[in-house]
Amino acid sequence: MTIDGVSQSTGADRVVAIETAGEHMSVAGTDRSGGVEMGRAVVPADALVTVLSDKPAGAQTVAEGVTVEVRRNEVWLVVRGAEAAVGLDDLMDAVGSVVQ
Secondary structure (H helix, E strand, O other): OEEEEEOOOOOOEEEEEEEEEOOEEEEEEEEOOOOOEEEEEEEOHHHHHHHHHHOOOOOEEEEOOEEEEEEOOEEEEEEOOEEEEEEHHHHHHHHHHHOO
């Protein structure tokens, strides 16, 4: 499932793709204008779900090269240097669509 996002540093449009990767999930950030994938990582589904549900303060590392920060109804994702702000509900829906 893909969701729309925006770079917090440049304002560029981003697309975040959440896909099944065995027992985990793959998270990728792509620049919308050029269609270039900027970062991809495999993330344990339970780690991401826990951060999204518990909403701890500050950035949380959920996998190597992946940090997540929940800011009210927005989530700031950094995947191997590719960053995007996405809606919390949109990300929860995307994660829910790949978690069995």
